[in-house]
Amino acid sequence: MxxxxxxxxxxxxxxxxxxxxxxxxxxxxxxxxTRARVEAAISASGYRPSAAARQLRTRRSMNLGLRLMPVHDGINGSILDRFLHALTETAQRDGYRLTLFCADSDADEIHQYEELLQVSDIDGFVLTGTHHGDQRTAWLLDHDVPFAAFGRPWNDAEDPRRSRHAWVDVDGGAGTAEATAAFLDDGHASIGFLGWPAGSGAGDDRRAGWQRTLAAAGVAPGRIQELTASIDDGVQTGAVAARHLIAAGATAIVCVSDSLALGAAMELRRAFPGVPAAVTGFDDTPVAAAVGLSSVAQPIEAAARHAVAVLTHQLAETTTGGAGVPAPEQHLLLPAALVRRTPYPLDTGIPTAGTP
Amino acid sequence: MxxxxxxxxxxxxxxxxxxxxxxxxxxxxxxxxTRARVEAAISASGYRPSAAARQLRTRRSMNLGLRLMPVHDGINGSILDRFLHALTETAQRDGYRLTLFCADSDADEIHQYEELLQVSDIDGFVLTGTHHGDQRTAWLLDHDVPFAAFGRPWNDAEDPRRSRHAWVDVDGGAGTAEATAAFLDDGHASIGFLGWPAGSGAGDDRRAGWQRTLAAAGVAPGRIQELTASIDDGVQTGAVAARHLIAAGATAIVCVSDSLALGAAMELRRAFPGVPAAVTGFDDTPVAAAVGLSSVAQPIEAAARHAVAVLTHQLAETTTGGAGVPAPEQHLLLPAALVRRTPYPLDTGIPTAGTP
Structure with missing residues (x-):
């Protein structure tokens, strides 16, 4: 060196x-x-302790905190992992590191904030998984802690565009609307929706995109009601719930996740043999690509980059009192995009021929 | 609260x-x-600044560094993401946080070590992806920086069991040997191996497990040579390389990764229609589970827990000069396990029937 x-x-x-x-x-x-000797050597050597100097100058730790959400399902987990990678890379380019922590609940996450602010001198946080009645954003606002949320505020009373905190999100509802419209174009009249139980902001938003598209196409409210099922995430739960939707007449199913879509695809192939399964998932995971499942893709790297930009701008403002750099968009909704694929047949029936 | x-x-x-x-x-x-007033209030309130107090007592930052490896392929990336989750959870239970960083190369990773030691006061590192001629372990040893490696040392001259540094690894060669033996039991005589280009420690080890199993079964060295292909990771590259192995007579293929196995499965189904593809991948990813691919599973959470245990024990020794707690195993090879599945047919031919 x-x-x-x-x-x-x-x-x-x-x-x-x-x-x-x-x-x-x-x-x-x-x-x-010793100090005089080291200082002389530093000057003579041309050593530039850039990050250290910046840390000293700004009185910031240059560390951002992120809760690592628990892995429920390796299929859907990949989206948050892509977010984490993009966040780490972008933050590092701006001189920040990411400090990870785990928490069991919102209350525990807030407890971790306190400990991290105190012990690790964290400068700010990136939040994921905003939801109805989210206590975390209120706590951070109350305590003047800089943060940026991936996920808009979901409190019914509040217009997200007037939120007191910065957020970036993806327009999932527009994505499921596009998926639903594509099935209508293909000639499907009964398009089901397989979603999570009501109450999750992102899940409700995705259901709403499907619902308003069917309503605009003239499907009666009662029929829309018959064509939706809510269930916890998973391949097996997806298969079970899809059976009910197919029994209700669904020939195509829009799903809130790729896990549910994978289960739904098996059931659609069983119900309509020899026909590509008319199903879309969400998040365009490696599994969707591997089995040829259509899915709604989120621009997750762009969301991560924006969250970092918003947060580092906030931190710079705090330190310098405004350097004249224009603030990034505080409330940004990014578009989702339907990735259409023709699926490989996913059959549960195994051929009976022996091994060669 | x-x-x-x-x-x-x-x-x-x-x-x-x-x-x-x-x-x-x-x-x-x-x-x-102010100090007297705060100290009195701390005593009166029963406030226990546990992590802060520990940090003060041990003079450690309670932060461990980990390089986040770049995402080459969402399929195989899931294994390191599981490692990251288990590492974060285990470290936090021991009072440590994980600080993430990115690097383009070993040299850049070493540069990041320097900056992290200096600026962020990192206590130690967890390494992943050890390989032939790894410069990182030598640097850390030379500079007395505590660390634990996920991956054994791969220098030919060195017996890993006598390594100067702690490591935990998974016996991948035993896993591919088990997969190969299972195909022999099924009656396959020509079992191919689809691997990465020579030089990657883990990849070479997995190839060696297949090779020694065929050799023990009496397959001639020249024939073994014909039945192996080396290629960069990916589904498409796997399909291309599998075609060559099938042309060489392979009826079953053991693969170094699930990505390659997914491509190989498509080609085997094309070559032997109506027969479950005789292929095994590696890492038992969500994709393998989703498409019913057999795969060798690594006990990745156990590896992460052990790496943390080794590292925190080292740090405690440094601080206390030996608390009498027995050290965890410094060189630990964990067993891999073959997960056998009967695959769903993966066909590239799409049925011609229209949508319902």
Whole structure:
């Protein structure tokens, strides 16, 4: 390595890394003679402790906190993992690191905020999974903690565009509307919706996109009601719920997730043999691509980049009192896009021929 | 919240969180009268700044660093994401947080180590993706930085059991040997191996498990040579390479990854219509489960828990000079397990019937 680094400097001076770090960040901890010697060496070497200097200048830790959501299902988990990767890369380009934590609930997440603010000196948070009655955003606002949410506020009384906090989200409802319209174009008259139990903001929004498209096509409210099923996420639950929708006459099914869609695809193939399953999932996961399932894709990397931009701008404002850089959009709804595929046959019946 | 927290304490005293944090962590920064008032309130309130106190007592940051590997393929990426989740949860239970970073190369990763040690005061690192000629482990050893590796050392000259650094790994070769033996039991005589280009430690190890099983079954070395193909990971590359193996007579294929296996499964079904594809992947990803592909599973959560245990034990030793707690196994090879499934037919031919 030709570049002077903290380590090469420490080696050449015969002092510890910590001593050099203290000279930069906490000079009062270092004996005056050592401090003078290290400072002279720093000047002579051309060593540029860029991140450390910035940290000192801004009095920020340059760490952002993110709760790692539990893995319920490896299929749908991939979307949050893509978000995490994009977040880490973007934050690092801006000089920030990401600190991860786990929590069992909103209340526990708030408890973790407190501990992280106190112990790890976190500068701000990125939230995911906003939902009805979310206590986390209120807590962060009340305590003046900088944050950006992936997910709009879902409180009925509030217009998301007037929210007191920054958010970026994807227009899932427009995605399911597009999927529903595509099935109408294909000639399907009875299009079912397989969703999560009511109360999840994103899930309700996706159901609403399907519902308003059927209503606009003249489907009666009572019929729309018959064509929807709500169930916890999963391939098996998807298969079970799809059976009910097919019994109610559905020939195509729009799903809130790829896991449910995978189960629904099996049932549609069983009900309509020899016909590609008319089903769409959500999130365009690797599983959807692998089995040829149509799915609504979220621009998740763009959402992550925007969340970081909003948060780092907030932090810069806090420190400099406004550097004159225009703020990124505080409330941003990104478009979703339907990815149409013709599915490989997914059959539960196994051929009876033996191995070669 | 009934429990006294940093925030409730700050609110009741009318001081900032930072002031309380300073009283605990850097009392010299706080005016004596404020410090006395806060200390009295802390005693009276029963507030227990557990993590902060531990940080102060141990002089550790309680932060562990992990490089987030780039996403090449959403299919195989899921295994490292499971590792990340288990690592975060286990570390947090031990009072540690995980700090993520990105790097383009080993050299860049080392550069990030330096910056993280200096700026973010990271206590130690977890490494993944050890490989032949790995410069990272040498650097960390040279600089006395505590770390644990997921992946054994792959330098030919070195016996991994005598490595100077702690590692935990999964016996991938035993997994592919089991998969190969299962195909032999099924009556397959020509079993191919679809692997990555030579040089990746884990990939070579998985190939070796297949190779030694065929050799033990009496397959001639020249024939073994004809039955292996090396190619970059991916579904399409897997299909292309599988065609060559099938042309060479392979009726079953053991694969180094689920992505390659998915491509191979399509080609086997095309070559042997009406017969379940005799293919195994590696990592037992959600995609393998979704399409019914057999795959070798790694006990990835156990590996993550062990890596954390080794690292936190090292850190405790550094601080206390040995607390008498026995050290966890420094070189641990965990077993892999073949998950056998009968695959759903994966056909590239799409039925010609129209939509209902």
């Amino acid at each position: 030709t570049k002077t680094t903290l380590v090469s400097l420490a080696d050449s001076l015969g002092v510890s890394r910590q001593t050099i770090s203290n000279v930069i960040n906490a000079p009062h901890r270092v004996k005056p003679e | 009934t429990k006294t927290t940093l925030v409730s304490l700050a609110d009741s005293l009318g001081v900032s969180r930072q002031t309380i944090s300073n009283v605990i962590n850097a009392p010299h920064r706080v005016k004596p009268e």
